[in-house]
Amino acid sequence: MSPVPPIDAPPDPLAAVRQPMDRANGLPNAHYIDPDVYAEERDALIFGQWAGIGVAAQAPDPGDAFPVDFMGMPLLMLRDRAGVLRVFQNTCRHRGMILVDAPGNIAGALRCPYHSWCYATDGRLVATPHVGGPGQNLHPAIERDSLGLVELRNHVWRDVVWVNVSGKAPPFEQAMTAVIAHMTEVERPLFHGGADSHFELTVRCNWKLAVENYCESYHLPWVHPGLNSYSRLEDHYHIEHEGKFSGQGSHAYRPLRGEAGERFPDFANLSARWRRAAEYPTVYPNVLFGVHRDHAYAIILLPQGPEKTVEQVNIYYSGADTDPGLRARNTAQWREVFHEDVAVVEGMQKGRHAVHFDGGRFSPAMDGPTHCFHDWVAAQMQKARGGQPGQ
Ligand code: FES
Ligand SMILES: [Fe+2]
Numbered sequence: 001m002s003p004v005p006p007i008d009a010p011p012d013p014l015a016a017v018r019q020p021m022d023r024a025n026g027l028p029n030a031h032y033i034d035p036d037v038y039a040e041e042r043d044a045l046i047f048g049q050w051a052g053i054g055v056a057a058q059a060p061d062p063g064d065a066f067p068v069d070f071m072g073m074p075l076l077m078l079r080d081r082a083g084v085l086r087v088f089q090n091t092c093r094h095r096g097m098i099l100v101d102a103p104g105n106i107a108g109a110l111r112c113p114y115h116s117w118c119y120a121t122d123g124r125l126v127a128t129p130h131v132g133g134p135g136q137n138l139h140p141a142i143e144r145d146s147l148g149l150v151e152l153r154n155h156v157w158r159d160v161v162w163v164n165v166s167g168k169a170p171p172f173e174q175a176m177t178a179v180i181a182h183m184t185e186v187e188r189p190l191f192h193g194g195a196d197s198h199f200e201l202t203v204r205c206n207w208k209l210a211v212e213n214y215c216e217s218y219h220l221p222w223v224h225p226g227l228n229s230y231s232r233l234e235d236h237y238h239i240e241h242e243g244k245f246s247g248q249g250s251h252a253y254r255p256l257r258g259e260a261g262e263r264f265p266d267f268a269n270l271s272a273r274w275r276r277a278a279e280y281p282t283v284y285p286n287v288l289f290g291v292h293r294d295h296a297y298a299i300i301l302l303p304q305g306p307e308k309t310v311e312q313v314n315i316y317y318s319g320a321d322t323d324p325g326l327r328a329r330n331t332a333q334w335r336e337v338f339h340e341d342v343a344v345v346e347g348m349q350k351g352r353h354a355v356h357f358d359g360g361r362f363s364p365a366m367d368g369p370t371h372c373f374h375d376w377v378a379a380q381m382q383k384a385r386g387g388q389p390g391q
Contacts, residue, residue: 021368025359026358032206038303040384045380052286054161055161056156062081062082063081064079086122086154088123089149123149128144157172159314179281188318190296191318191319200313204308208373215282218366235250236250250277253277253293265319294317315334
């Protein structure tokens, strides 16, 4: 039994997080339950960075429009006539009406439902009916060239649509140099498995707990007994790249096989290492990757408030044609694994309402990738608050 620690917060709890991990604390409770800190983190950790909002497969054809409520920010993924995926604010330049409220295809122009201003799929304002009075579709004050949809910086990598809302992050390739280099060996064309290879889980936890749980293999024996039966704790290794990404890998991957021993085709020209390797890096802030010789997945965390997160899962293969039965089994297998994690992330969320919880202590041997993420969070928050420089 330990005495109740003083409730008064230490002078700088983020400095305690940034200690070497054998004496570091985890992030304070406020980072998981306080709406004000949630809003601060939205700006510093999500809108200020390159964050995933969805996948390009959600808008595969010219004219496809897919609205996303991204932490309250209305966004619109829109594939233009030339086939370029763009991300706009989903807000009309006239009176601020939401333009698209459900996924669909824009056959002609994108028409605002309020006063029918129309936008081309590349965002240009192309029609302003009666804007100069009845029957007058032009007015000198309404300069269409400057009233197109507001486009956000976006980039598609591994089919994930990344957006920098603030506009202030370094260019994507620069911000992601380290993780792109880490993944070079498995950089292959990805083919989305289709409707059966997409699912979502809603979890009652802060989005960071989903990251933290994904970062570690420590919980495998108790939370994933099935997975652990062939990919054991001792088969895993840490992935730690300070300030950018962290997670875990395994040396014991076993491809899924059908009744007759059939399996998904491998990605082309992988090195021998990938016969048994699997890697699960989290790219900060909110994209969780899974990479294997024969399939890959991306999980995008869509925070819904301090204590609720939607996990959007998309699974990819090395070619367009894969066996639907095997694909369904693969989806079911992953759904089960991710479902096994729900109770622990929700339990950790509840645990953070204990006023005497101090952020917790890490296992120096097992929790390195989680501490790596906390250090990044704390560094970004210090930077945003104008304290010590982050990295
Ligand atoms: S708000 Fe869109 S046309 Fe008026
Ligand atoms: Fe897990």
